[in-house]
Amino acid sequence: MSEKYREEYEVGFSPRLVMEEASRCLLCLDAPCSSSCPAGTDPAKFIRSLRFKNVKGAAETVRINNILGAICARVCPTERYCQAGCSRSGIDKPIEIGLIQRYITDFEDALKMDIVEVKEPNGKKVAVIGSGPAGLTAAAKLAEDGYQVTIYEKEAKAGGYLRYGIPEYRLPNQIVDKEIKRIVEMGVDIVLNTKVGEDIKIEELRKEYDAVIIAVGYSEGKMLPMFENNRKVIKAVDWLKKCKDKKGNVKVPENVLVVGGGDVAMDVVTSLKLLGCPHVTDVVYEQFSEFKASKKELENAQEQGVTIIDGYVPVAVARGGIVKFKHRVIPAELKVKADLIILAVGQSPNVENLGVELEKGEINAKGVRVPDTNVFFAGDIGHGEKTVVWGVRSGKEVAFEVKRFLGGKK
Amino acid sequence: MVKKDLSITFMGVKFPNPFCLSSSPVGNCYDMCAKAYREGWGGVVFKTIGPKHYLIDEVSPRFDALTKEAEPFVGFKNMEQIAEHSLEENLADLRRLKKEFPNQVLIASIMGSNEEDWEVLAKLVTEAGADMIELNFSCPQMTSHAMGSDVGSNPELCKKYCAAVRRSTKLPFMAKMTPNITDMCVPAIASIEGGADGIAAINTIKSIINVDLDKKVGLPIINGKSSISGYSGKAVKPVALRFIQQMKTHPQLKDVEISGIGGIETWEDAAEFILLGCKNLQVTTGIMQYGYRIVEDMKNGLMHYMDEQGVDKLEDLVGLANKNIIPAEELDRDYKVYPEINNDKCVGCGRCVISCYDGAHQAMEWDKENRRPTCNKDKCVGCLLCGLVCPVGAIKPGERVLKPGRKAKNLSKMVLQESVEKL
Ligand SMILES: Cc1cc2nc3c(=O)[nH]c(=O)nc-3n(C[C@H](O)[C@H](O)[C@H](O)COP(=O)(O)OP(=O)(O)OC[C@H]3O[C@@H](n4cnc5c(N)ncnc54)[C@H](O)[C@@H]3O)c2cc1C
Ligand SMILES: Cc1cc2nc3c(=O)[nH]c(=O)nc-3n(C[C@H](O)[C@H](O)[C@H](O)COP(=O)(O)O)c2cc1C
Ligand code: SF4
């Protein structure tokens, strides 16, 4: 049953179809797609290259602007970013930019193109804590300019939520492997199974390296007090991690209750269905009109036959896994008994022993640097949106600032 | 990132890359040419400058496009003559361009109505700082028969005017040919005899591309009427390539350098002109439709092509295809190649069957039950029309067979195209 989970859900373009799609592009003047890609991947330029038969040039544009181009192509919420203001919507519907980007990076991979050039070592050393999209991008951008970069990662494999969060059917780990391999080949060293603050002190890193970048993400799922210590309850990110780790070879019970309505919840319910769970009930705090999950993920979940109930909050949990919900507006109640309860009510950061303070889930300093130190930060714990492509943007930004800092100190 | 040296010497002048604006509104004034240089064009052929006494008076509107299905611009028609700006303005622009962009090439295009005009114009643009000159013998919509394509189809005039220009300048110059002629080699040879250093081809093709069915007049409509005028863009590329190949293989012209023009939009188009012997390339319609920015992908794509071909100098690609274009009577007619159908790719539209029946040899048969084609080899002649019309590229050249009674040969060694698919 796990094949479905392992197979990429979305079908890629063939050469003919990608050209048809590129031909729909209006080749705009001040292309809104390019100005609304957080990472500066420049879709208007790579689509134009493709349209004018220069696929290799298109691959260069993607890869130079976005070192995780093949990943972003698959996981970006494009309807919020590049495709949001697409001029083509004035005629029918936006250009499928993510799918075009995927075609281009698949082409790059098939031809084994080696695009990024690495400069001679410049003698400077940088440590990065965390190997999610922000840490990986920062490392690659610094390595490109000759910095010696070491990433410290607490897990057994690199990638952060790319590896352990986003399900296989949306982002195969094989793609994550290839993107990371490219970065390792640029000279970046990744030290696994090493938690900074526990296995190694951040003070040591600050001494040994010219700069330290904290990119630890939102590594923990949130708990609701009423579910604490309940053996039937698991946090969404922990469950998703198990699935991805075991390539979908996990046992799913007959009847699962999911609480939460964001993208993480959608990943959980869809994964459950793809793994063969017959009864998946998702109870969501928001009403449909204010739903947080992307339309595409919601549609996928509905297509899979997930029961989604909107507008209810959990108020109590009884023995045997019976959860009581109340509607937020109307006088209505709901009771659900399930074999397993998965909580997808958000993630939070953990910066224990890293010598930094948080404020509303972000490090309490302006910009990307802790004032008066050689410590920088990026990704979900930095300022901005909590998505992969923002991680890439933030990784580029922090690399730029680190270069300025280290160049300026001389 | 691919990096290759695209520089190439044409008529003794080194170009940073072979891509130039061709003479037309895309190079009408200082601002436009400066922008083009900044966006990476190797050279500019400034809009054709005419004699002071010839007054330009243009029509409005002046363009139309030939379309096909969803394709907005297969070909392009224009009714424009030569530069609208005054001679003084144009010369001032040339001077300023050369001063500010010394490393990119500036080519002045000129057109006179008699020997004196040509001499005077050649002298003026030489003094203004042009690196080379192009003689416009080829605009098909001039309002004077002493100018434009009427000159280009008259070898004596070509030779006479080239000689006049030769007398008044030491700069290298090329004669720009009209395709509105059966054999371009004749005026090209005459131009070289008159003193031209190279040839530019092609200018636009005389055309009527659309007729308004209500008003019963060609397009564009100029107060109820229209005229025959120049056709350009992608659709004219095959015509340009043919003339260029003929010149490059003519004994008297094979060593003459050629600037190729006509329908260039992509690096692939550019590479085709180069493989047929061009050392320089010019573009108008592609720029009018998409802007100067198309040069980025033409340059980058050409570099990747050089990389794939393992060459470091663009020069090494020039003319490589000419030896493989031979007279029809010399082609190998001993074999035929049958279509090979990939049933996994086939989507069951039956277009191959329709085209084979109505346009070929009734060999493609339809399995009604499975909705898939099969080729009846007894009838098939191996024309491969079926492969061209297949919308998914499921049909490609397959089994090769010797025609009956021909001398045996190693059929597997024959060089055939891998696919006939158009995408
Ligand atoms: C299930 C799920 C689905 C998602 N889907 C999408 C999507 O489709 N599109 C999208 O754009 N975004 C999506 N996101 C959000 C996205 O994954 C995050 O915004 C992004 O991964 C944040 O990147 P990051 O580099 O800041 O941190 P993370 O990816 O969280 O990586 C942080 C890394 O740091 C490591 N780490 C933490 N503490 C330490 C320490 N002390 N020492 C060493 N290492 C440490 C962690 O193990 C982890 O590997 C999803 C998130 C989840 C959970
Ligand atoms: C609007 C327009 C104006 C042109 N004006 C000139 C001109 O002044 N002098 C000239 O030599 N050719 C002129 N041409 C011809 C072009 O330089 C070029 O030879 C021709 O358009 C074919 O190239 P293309 O397919 O890239 O457009 C003109 C073409 C167009 C479309
Ligand atoms: S990186 Fe993401 S947001 Fe940017 S262009 Fe590509 S798909 Fe769109």
Ligand code: SF4
């Ligand atoms: S906004 Fe849309 S139509 Fe315009 S360039 Fe970008 S993808 Fe093309």
Ligand code: SF4
């Ligand atoms: S090769 Fe020609 S004759 Fe043969 S099946 Fe195709 S269209 Fe018909």
